Amino acid sequence: MYVYENKIPQDLGDGVTVAMKVIGGKWKPCIIDCITKGINRPSCIHQAIGQAPRRVINQQLKELYEYEVLSKKMYPGYPLKVEYELTEFGKTVLPLIQAMQSWGEVHAQKVAEIAIRRNENVLAEEYREH
Amino acid sequence: MYVYENKIPQDLGDGVTVAMKVIGGKWKPCIIDCITKGINRPSCIHQAIGQAPRRVINQQLKELYEYEVLSKKMYPGYPLKVEYELTEFGKTVLPLIQAMQSWGEVHAQKVAEIAIRRNENVLAEEYREH
DNA sequence: GAAGACAGGGATAAATTTATCAGTAAGTGA
DNA sequence: TCACTTACTGATAAATTTATCCCTGTCTTC
Structure with a gap:
């Protein structure tokens, strides 16, 4: 996937910046909210949010996953099935x-x-x- | 001043979006923090933050003012003197x-x-x- | 065999936010 | 007069985030 490379270094010395880095995406709070409510499959989240493009849901899910806010459970078999859950860190x-x-x-x-x-x-x- | 005109309508039906609209600028929390500490003149705030361009401090101060987070006290005489304070709303x-x-x-x-x-x-x- | 479900990514455009540069206005002090 | 202070803005560029469009792979069902 194309990864945007920051040009201006971010100063993580400030707490607010740190927090915003983790939950500061346009749809991240919505996604987290969905998952809290038990809507935890990508397609369902997409459906639930509606306005956000599927691509963007995927991106933000991925970031939340990489920042260990979410864990990912992949089920074997087809059709594919993936479920995201809040980690302990995510719950904070x-x-x-x-x-x-x-x-x-x-x-x-x-x-x-x-x-x-x-x-x-x-x-x-x-x-x-x- | 040039005002950017949104093309995509924002949905203020969501609380998080509302909150982000008010405090969601890169330097807004810093500015508010400064003012809380008694640093309330634009030039002082600019000095205190350092990394942010003066222009941007002004913009964000203006927005905070227009959203009634800050009140503005203008002193007569020169050199100009202006002080921003948190409003009651701002304190929330x-x-x-x-x-x-x-x-x-x-x-x-x-x-x-x-x-x-x-x-x-x-x-x-x-x-x-x- | 074609079509659909499902998770995900590549390439690129559009939207939005932040930064840069330079200028206005009205004094004060050297 | 010249330089300096303070607050503020115009015009524009650069950076960053979101959106659009379309494609891959693999099974299941019609």
């Missing part, structure tokens, strides 16, 4: 995601209003001013 | 950043090792295998 990120999730839910309205006011292209019809 | 993000920060600190070593193994361009000499 759940509180983070949970915290972001609930903060975001609480402040979704406010943030959406500001985004709309700034004329951003957001998809949150329910929050549009009436 | 501190636990999030704090959580990421401490998670990252705890797992920095592991993450750095994996990044190095993956041959990424990281700047964390202290973590290189000996």
Whole structure:
């Protein structure tokens, strides 16, 4: 697979950067959320998320796997069957995601209003001013 | 100022996305951290962070301001003096950043090792295998 | 035998974010 | 007057992340 080579070195001396490196992909939290809910086969995750291209799900799954957030169980036989699970390490990120999730839910309205006011292209019809 | 116009609509229906929209810039957590420590003038923040270009500090300060994470106090007279402070809303993000920060600190070593193994361009000499 | 399920990757484009360079404005002090 | 401070912005390039399109391999079912 083509691997992008960083040009600007990242400073992992900062905790936030470290955390973002692990869970900071567009679909990573969604993927982790799926797996928490027991949706753990790539095709199912793809179906569940819907908007994300299959290719991207694969990429992010792979990264999560390489960063040991997920473990991979491959079943023999066909059709192929693979299941991802959270590792012990992976479970330690759940509180983070949970915290972001609930903060975001609480402040979704406010943030959406500001985004709309700034004329951003957001998809949150329910929050549009009436 | 040139404002980038999104082409792909963002779905603010998801809490994590909302949170990332507010604190998800490369230097935003650093900026917020500075301000928490009482470093609240743009030039001081820039000095304190060092690696980030001044232009980018300004951009991200502006966004944080527009998202009402920061308030802005402008002093009359010259040389110009401006101070940013956390708003009440801004203070609600501190636990999030704090959580990421401490998670990252705890797992920095592991993450750095994996990044190095993956041959990424990281700047964390202290973590290189000996 | 053709078609489908399933996991995954190659090559490349598009989108988005961050960086670079240089300039504006309005003073102060040498 | 010249250099320096401070905050801020325009225009554009570079870096990075996501998306698109299409292909491989291997079995199972129609």
